[in-house]
Amino acid sequence: MNQQKRKCIISGTSGFVGSHIKSCFVKNEWEVYELKHTVQNGNLNDRHLIPYSLGDKIDSKIFSDLEVFVHCAYDFRQRRWEDIFNVNITGSINLLRAAKSAGLKKIIFISSIAAFDNCKSMYGRAKLEIEKEALKTEAVIIRPGLVYGQNPGGMFGALNKATSLLPVIPVIGSGNDLMFLIHIEDLCRLVYKFSTGEIKNSLNPMVAAHEEGKTFKDVLDTLLNSKNKKALYIPVPYNLVFAMLKIIEGTGLKIRFKSDSLISMVSYNPNPCFDPEISRKIQFRDFNVQTLNS
Secondary structure (H helix, E strand, C coil): CCCCCCEEEEECCCCHHHHHHHHHHHHCCCEEEEEECCCCHHHCCCCCEEECCCCCCCCHHHHCCCCEEEECCCCCCCCCHHHHHHHHHHHHHHHHHHHHHCCCCEEEEECCCCCCCCCCCHHHHHHHHHHHHHHHCCCEEEEECEEECCCCCHHHHHHHHHHHHCCEEEEECCCCCEECEEEHHHHHHHHHHHHHCCCCCCCCCEEECCCCCEEHHHHHHHHHHHCCCCCEEEEECHHHHHHHHHHHHHCCCCCCCCHHHHHHHHCCCCCCCECHHHHHHHCCCCCCHHHHCC
16 A cells, blocks of 8 residues: 655745745655646646735635645735735735644744844745735744745845846945845755754754855855856946935836845845754855856
8 A cells, every 4th residue: 555645835936936845745745735826727726836925814624634835935026115025925824823823843934044133135034924924824934035046036146137238237335235045946955954853942043054154245246256257337326226226116027036036135134144953954055157057
């Protein structure tokens, strides 16, 4: 008799992080359910795909007979704090409460290194608010650094595209703002080890990244070197870049690198708290040309 597959449910599988976490569980032969805001007509009868958008009502029965819930979803279309609160914060809180009431053995919330006390970005503040509820549900809270890998998304995807297309790249100020990075495969391994119990739950949010920070220029240099390209860096004032991004956003154009991303980048936590036990078990790889292409 075949052993019954272990079951998990993941939100945000349309995104870069969520899609890779899903693939990790699939490779390890788990039965994976997905909370997706867009389900194609041809997949409407697939019981593993559950149409859902943050802010929708959620029935805790969805989590019945499952073992693990990994919450990755975040709606970046929301730009006003009121909308962020109503959709991302309230929606996430409702999901976490529903999963907890269904009796799941493990809840994992993917937060962000941008979330820390007195952070300035709305993204970081939103993640902090969700973390408060995650702690009440005894969830594992992971704060990944800037996530990179093949075909990246988010801020790193924007930087990768810029180094592919632009001969001249604007650099905010001196370009020495620090970034702490994590390869997507390392993040997936961390999530999976928490799911299986190989790594025990922590009572506090955990930063997940290589402990050696890279400057903004370091990251650009590595991206350019990986493409055998060169570019001219032009220092520009923070206020000018911020104003330009706000103008572009005001037109309704969709851009990967947003004004709030800029706030996260320059208002970073200079001393993130790393868990030495986690670092020993995962051994986060350093960010360089070799790991970028792995």
